[in-house]
Amino acid sequence: MSAWDPVWHWNVNVLGASFLRLQRLRSRRALERTPEHPHLAPPLETGPRLKELISRHYLKGRHAEGRRPVAWVTSGAPAEFLNALGFCIIYPENHGAVCGIRRVAEGLCGKAEDAGWSRDVCSYARTDIGAALSGETPVGKLPRPDLLLCCTNICQTVLYWYRVLGRHFQAPVVVIDTPFLYGAEAPEHAVDYVRRQIEEAVQVAQNVAGRDLTHQRLREVTRLSKQAIELWGEILSRGRAHPAPLTAFDEFIHLAPVVEMRGEAFTVDYYAAMLAALDERVKKGIGAVKKERRRLVWDNLPVWARVRWLSEKLAERGASLVASTYTNAWAELAPMVDPEKPVESAARVYLHPILNRGPGHKLEVMRRMVRDFGAHGVLLHSDRSCKPYSIGQMDQRERLAADGVPALLLEADHNDPRAFSEEQTATRLAAFLEVLEA
Amino acid sequence: MTDAPAVPPIPRRSEVLAQHKAAGGLAAAVFPGHHPRALLRAFGVLPVEVWGPPGADTTAGDAHLQAYTCPIVRAGLAFALSEAVSAVDMLVVPHTCDSTQGLGALMLDLVRPSRPVLPFYLPRGEGESAVDFLADEIRALHRSLARICGREPSAEALAEAVRAEEEADARFARLLVDRPRIALPDGDFYRVLRSREYLPTARFVAIADSVIAGAPGAPAGVPLLASGMVPEPRGLFDVISRAGAFVAADDYTCTGRRSYRPGIAADPHLRMAESLLSAPPDATRGAPVRARAEHLLALAKRSGARAALFHEVKFCEPEQFYVPQLRRALEEAGLRTLVLETDPVAPLPDQAVTRVEALLETLR
Numbered sequence: 001m002s003a004w005d006p007v008w009h010w011n012v013n014v015l016g017a018s019f020l021r022l023q024r025l026r027s028r029r030a031l032e033r034t035p036e037h038p039h040l041a042p043p044l045e046t047g048p049r050l051k052e053l054i055s056r057h058y059l060k061g062r063h064a065e066g067r068r069p070v071a072w073v074t075s076g077a078p079a080e081f082l083n084a085l086g087f088c089i090i091y092p093e094n095h096g097a098v099c100g101i102r103r104v105a106e107g108l109c110g111k112a113e114d115a116g117w118s119r120d121v122c123s124y125a126r127t128d129i130g131a132a133l134s135g136e137t138p139v140g141k142l143p144r145p146d147l148l149l150c151c152t153n154i155c156q157t158v159l160y161w162y163r164v165l166g167r168h169f170q171a172p173v174v175v176i177d178t179p180f181l182y183g184a185e186a187p188e189h190a191v192d193y194v195r196r197q198i199e200e201a202v203q204v205a206q207n208v209a210g211r212d213l214t215h216q217r218l219r220e221v222t223r224l225s226k227q228a229i230e231l232w233g234e235i236l237s238r239g240r241a242h243p244a245p246l247t248a249f250d251e252f253i254h255l256a257p258v259v260e261m262r263g264e265a266f267t268v269d270y271y272a273a274m275l276a277a278l279d280e281r282v283k284k285g286i287g288a289v290k291k292e293r294r295r296l297v298w299d300n301l302p303v304w305a306r307v308r309w310l311s312e313k314l315a316e317r318g319a320s321l322v323a324s325t326y327t328n329a330w331a332e333l334a335p336m337v338d339p340e341k342p343v344e345s346a347a348r349v350y351l352h353p354i355l356n357r358g359p360g361h362k363l364e365v366m367r368r369m370v371r372d373f374g375a376h377g378v379l380l381h382s383d384r385s386c387k388p389y390s391i392g393q394m395d396q397r398e399r400l401a402a403d404g405v406p407a408l409l410l411e412a413d414h415n416d417p418r419a420f421s422e423e424q425t426a427t428r429l430a431a432f433l434e435v436l437e438a
Numbered sequence: 439m440t441d442a443p444a445v446p447p448i449p450r451r452s453e454v455l456a457q458h459k460a461a462g463g464l465a466a467a468v469f470p471g472h473h474p475r476a477l478l479r480a481f482g483v484l485p486v487e488v489w490g491p492p493g494a495d496t497t498a499g500d501a502h503l504q505a506y507t508c509p510i511v512r513a514g515l516a517f518a519l520s521e522a523v524s525a526v527d528m529l530v531v532p533h534t535c536d537s538t539q540g541l542g543a544l545m546l547d548l549v550r551p552s553r554p555v556l557p558f559y560l561p562r563g564e565g566e567s568a569v570d571f572l573a574d575e576i577r578a579l580h581r582s583l584a585r586i587c588g589r590e591p592s593a594e595a596l597a598e599a600v601r602a603e604e605e606a607d608a609r610f611a612r613l614l615v616d617r618p619r620i621a622l623p624d625g626d627f628y629r630v631l632r633s634r635e636y637l638p639t640a641r642f643v644a645i646a647d648s649v650i651a652g653a654p655g656a657p658a659g660v661p662l663l664a665s666g667m668v669p670e671p672r673g674l675f676d677v678i679s680r681a682g683a684f685v686a687a688d689d690y691t692c693t694g695r696r697s698y699r700p701g702i703a704a705d706p707h708l709r710m711a712e713s714l715l716s717a718p719p720d721a722t723r724g725a726p727v728r729a730r731a732e733h734l735l736a737l738a739k740r741s742g743a744r745a746a747l748f749h750e751v752k753f754c755e756p757e758q759f760y761v762p763q764l765r766r767a768l769e770e771a772g773l774r775t776l777v778l779e780t781d782p783v784a785p786l787p788d789q790a791v792t793r794v795e796a797l798l799e800t801l802r
Contacts (some may be wrong), residue, residue, distance in 0.1 A: 116777075118764030120506070125518050152562055152724075156536050159562055159724035160759035167727040167763050175724065177563040179571070182537050182546055189574035190559075194566040359540075360547030387755075391540030394502050395548040433684050 008067045016059045024052040039315035041281075041288050044250060046274045053270060054256050058139040058224025064088035064144040069209040072165065073210040075259050076159045076265065076329075076353055077151035077176060078346040080225055081202050083263040084217040085209045090142060091260045092165075096124035099131065099303025100415040109416055111136075123385040123415035125161040132168055145171045147208045153178035153356040155388045170316075172208070174201045178351050182358060186351040195347035197204050202343075215342075221263040222346075223339035228262045231271035233331035238278045239322040240373050243296065245278045248324035249311040250288060252302040258330045293318035296368045299325045299362070299396075300381035300412035302390045306422070313426060317433045321379070323369040325362060329354045332365075359392025363399055370405050376436050378407040385413045408432040445626040446648045451486055451636045455525055458484040458638075464587060467526040467553075469514050470668070471534030471539065471722060472560050472696060474576050474710040475620040478530070479639060480591040480599035481583045486526065487635035488514055489668045489692055490782045502549050503540075508753045510668070511537040513783045515544070518551040526553060528586055530579075532558045533721045534691075535756050547708040556582050560714070562724045566755050580707065596706045602639045604700040604713065609646035612635055618741050620688045621655035621663055624675035627685075631693050632669075636729035660801050661686030661742045663734065663773070665764075666749035667757055668692040670782035674749065677791050681798040686741035689734060690749075695720040721756040730760060731767035747794070752779055774800060 001144045027048035034042065064070050068088040073079045075093045082089055099105040108130030109123055115133055117126055131137045148171050150162035159175065161311065166173035176197045179190040206212055235254070238245055246254075254274060257267040281287075296314070298321045303310060333352055338345035354362055366378055378400055393409060400407040408428060414417035446693055449457075455465055465484040478485045490513050499515035529551060531542035543556040545789050559575055561568040584590045593600070613620070613631060620627060630649050634642050660683040669675070669690050678684065688694035699716040701709030719725030719733045734746065750757050765775045776797040778790050 116765065118750075118758040118761075118779075121755055121758050125545075125759070156539070156562070156724065157755055157759075160721065160756055163724060163727050164759055164763060173726065175563055177568070179559040179561070180533055180543070180557075182543060182557045187574075187578065189571055189578075193563070193571035193574075195569055197563055200565070200567070354677055358541075358543035358547045363548070382504055384504075387507060387540060388505060388536045391507060391537070392544050392548060394504070395544070399534070399548070 005019060005067050006064055011063045012056075012060055013221040017056065020052045020055050020059070023055070024048045027051055039290055039312065041286055041290060042252075044246065044274065044277055046098065046270065047279050049270060049273070050254060050256070053261065053266065057261060061088055061090050061139070061143050061278060062141045069146050070143045071147045071149050071205070072145040072162075073149045074151050074154060074162070076350065076355070077149050078198055078370055079149065080221045080263050080342060080346065081198070081213055081218055082149065082205055083207055084221045085211060085213055087147070087205070087209065088143060089260065090145070092161075092428045093124050094256060094260050095131070095137065095139065095142065096127040096415055097302075097304050098138060099127045101307065103305055103417075104136070104138055105305065105415045106417050108134070108136065119416075122157045122161065123413050123419075125157060125164075127415050128161070129168075132165065139437065145169055147171060147205060148173045149176070149205075150174070151176040151178060151350060153350050154355050154385070155355065161318055172204065174204050176201060176350070181351060181356055184361075186348065190351060191347050194351055195344060198343050198346055218342045219339050221323040222337065223343040224265055224268055225262040226334060226339055227268045227332060228258050228264075228271055229334040229337065231268065231275055232258045233334055235275050235278060236323065236328060236331055238275070238282060241282045242374065243285070243289065243292035244320050244322040244373075245286060247282035247288045247311065248298045248327060249302070249307050249319035251324060251327040252307060255327050255330065289315045289318060289320040291318045292320045294377070294433065295320050295322045295373060295375045295379045297321070297323045297325070297366055297373065297375045298381065299366060299378060299393065300383045301326055301386055303381065303412045303420055304415055305417040306412075306420060309422065310425075313429055314433075317430070319433055319436075322375055323373045325354060325365055325369070326366065328369070355388055359396060362392065363396045366396065366400065367403065370400075373403075377405060377432070380407055380409045381414075382409050382411050383414050384411070384419050395425040406432065406435055445622065445630060446645050446764055448629055448633045448637075449646060452525075452635050454638070455484065455486055459525065464526065464527045466530045466556075467517070467523065468530040469532060469534075469538060470510060471532035471538065471691070472714050472717065473530060473532045473558055473772060474579065474604035474714060476599040476710055477576060477580060477583065477596075479603065479730060480596040481587050481589075483527070483583065483587070484638065485530070488517055489635070489669055491517075492670055492672070492783055494783045494785060504546065507540070507755055508537045508751060509781050509783050510751060511541045514541055515549070518545060518553070519549070523551055523553055527554055527556045530556045530558060534555065535754070537753070542640070544710070554586055560723065568769075569708070569711050569715055571706070572715060573708040576707045576710050593706075600701075600706050602708055605635065606639045606643050606646075607713070609643050609650070612650060613646055613698055614688055614694055615740070617688070618656060618661060620653045621657055622649065622653050623657065623679055624685050625679070627674060628672065628675065628693075631688075635692075657684040657686075659683040660744055660798060663687040663689065663738050663741065663743035663746040664749055665689035665734065665746060666691070667751045667754050668751070668782055671780060671784065671786045673786040674778075674780070674790070674794070677786065677794050678798070681795045682802070683798050687737040687743045689718070689737060690743045691720055691722055694718065694737075695704045716793075721760050724756075727760060727763045734764060734768060735771055738768070738771070743773065745776065745797060747797070748775065748777045749801055750777060750779045752781055
């Protein structure tokens with residue numbers, strides 16, 4: 001796997017990059033010609049650039065096999081050392097989300113179910129397993145992994161899922177087990193355990209990549225990661241403005257770079273541009289929802305196949321999702337990242353995401369969001385496919401209501417549209433918003 | 439085949455618990471999974487495991503947990519919030535899966551039962567770092583128990599508890615290995631095995647010894663391998679027996695996957711950690727598929743099992759993920775397989791009976 005490969009360079013950096021730049025210009029022109037939406041502001045002008053970034057990411061993956069070491073990685077994993085070692089990193093959860101948005105997840109889930117996987121297992125996993133079994137994907141082609149890096153700080157599900165992938169691809173699975181935090185802070189023996197596992201994972205990754213990790217490069221990647229995370233936090237904070245210049249639906253889409261391309265200078269540049277665009281909107285008083293009357297907080301993953309539909313349903317009623325616990329997960333830990341101590345700080349950082357903490361912590365996050373973002377209510381997506389995120393919501397709803405914050409539990413699934421009833425959701429949302437407006 | 443011998447009298451969980459409490463002892467309800475029994479015993483705490491139980495009313499749990507949460511966890515929460523919880527002094531919640539994680543965290547944060555909740559994280563990593571972490575986790579549990587109990591065991595008492603549990607573990611493992619040569623029907627055999635979940639150590643060892651010594655011969659029927667979380671509802675054993683088969687090899691988390699080897703270290707906490715991590719490959723620890731497949735094939739070979747029953751609990755992700763690839767591995771080795779999904783707190787549905795009977799007919 002050489003550092004410079006003429007075929008790779010031609011396909012990715014010359015042909016592919018030119019084509020994607022052209023696509024970006026076309027998207028921008030298309031955006032300008034898009035008829036005005038009655039309830040939503042025009043999409044952010046950085047949208048075409050985002051599309052280019054994501055397409056380029058998958059383009060690299062498409063040509064990586066045999067040319068770059070390839071790692072498939074969970075969304076909450078400490079991937080900075082893989083980046084520093086030159087891995088092409090694929091995030092199956094993000095790929096699952098792309099499949100959801102492109103409305104192909106149901107078919108891919110079906111392929112996994114036909115092969116014996118239960119409909120009760122996570123729909124991201126079913127989508128991804130279906131894609132692995134069939135080779136079908138809306139991104140052209142996914143490269144075979146040389147390494148699977150699984151971090152359990154988002155759920156245990158990823159561990160079983162990666163075992164399945166490891167068996168299918170005959171690839172090594174490196175597990176970074178992050179003990180669940182039942183208290184406010186990680187005990188020192190948990191931090192030490194995670195640090196040791198990261199060090200062990202680096203050894204495996206070096207062997208796969210055939211090169212040694214330089215600490216200078218790891219510090220640089222970690223620094224860029226921290227910058228991207230901080231900028232992402234700034235972007236989310238703009239939701240506090242009245243009217244909010246972006247909604248959680250925008251955040252769901254613009255989240256991709258901080259998940260799968262953090263540690264890259266172009267990600268930092270992209271978020272800086274996005275932040276500038278949002279500040280411009282705030283200055284001009286442009287709201288993402290044209291007639292913002294009610295402000296809501298979203299809890300849990302998006303319903304990927306219905307992002308647009310939900311966005312329009314809420315905007316029709318003047319409701320804006322001004323914050324989300326999900327997108328905040330990639331911002332809240334920025335202060336803990338220390339580029340000068342990349343491994344030690346990673347051990348602590350990656351133990352503390354919201355999904356590795358109890359429902360009491362999540363309730364406090366929602367309460368803080370309601371307060372800081374001036375929200376009138378909370379939408380709790382009870383996600384059939386994500387038990388660690390959903391368990392506790394019934395009591396969180398009661399506690400919020402006791403605080404005088406109405407909260408609605410919406411039954412759905414992040415990637416299996418068969419578990420989503422448009423009619424029922426529309427009825428429940430309408431009733432909830434009527435209560436809020438009363 | 440010899441006539442089935444009588445099973446030694448085994449008291450019920452509630453009887454053992456009442457006796458222990460009447461004698462002034464403390465008791466812990468322990469939720470599913472791996473946990474350091476020896477540590478609880480050293481504190482004089484009787485661990486009584488809660489795997490359902492069968493027929494439990496889950497209503498109180500349903501008020502806090504979505505319907506897509508595993509029934510064992512919903513029943514467990516219902517128990518923790520019921521009057522029945524007053525029979526124990528604490529609740530120990532091992533981290534077995536996302537749902538038990540939710541159960542423990544929910545009871546600590548938002549739905550507080552009347553008894554203290556002690557979570558316990560089982561590492562999914564491997565090697566020295568996992569053993570060291572688990573030893574520290576057991577030490578943390580030690581400190582929590584000391585706070586609740588108001589006293590600590592001496593070093594000798596702790597070492598003795600570890601030794602006694604290792605002896606009981608050895609008997610438990612022997613029962614599992616000898617199963618094809620123990621002429622007890624499945625229902626009786628599992629009553630003996632599962633008494634390990636609540637009997638004091640010495641009483642379990644005595645019962646196990648009498649079964650090992652007194653029940654030579656082979657059970658009647660076709661040997662099967664059973665894999666899953668918990669062998670409930672027990673009506674399944676009657677169905678298997680009526681259809682002319684028996685469970686010769688066990689890969690349940692509740693039973694076969696808790697067949698521990700003794701630890702090596704002199705330090706008791708480290709020794710308990712080594713022992714817990716010596717258990718057979720387990721879905722709840724995220725074992726590699728290959729390790730699990732090899733283990734199942736070895737079990738089948740040793741026991742002569744001709745078919746494998748994947749006996750799953752509804753919404754149990756750890757188990758469900760592995761089934762397709764494990765089935766394939768076993769079928770390639772010539773074993774027939776069946777996946778059966780049941781609710782451990784509900785009676786066995788008729789459809790399950792028909793499917794088990796159909797599988798066994800193909801083996802005749």
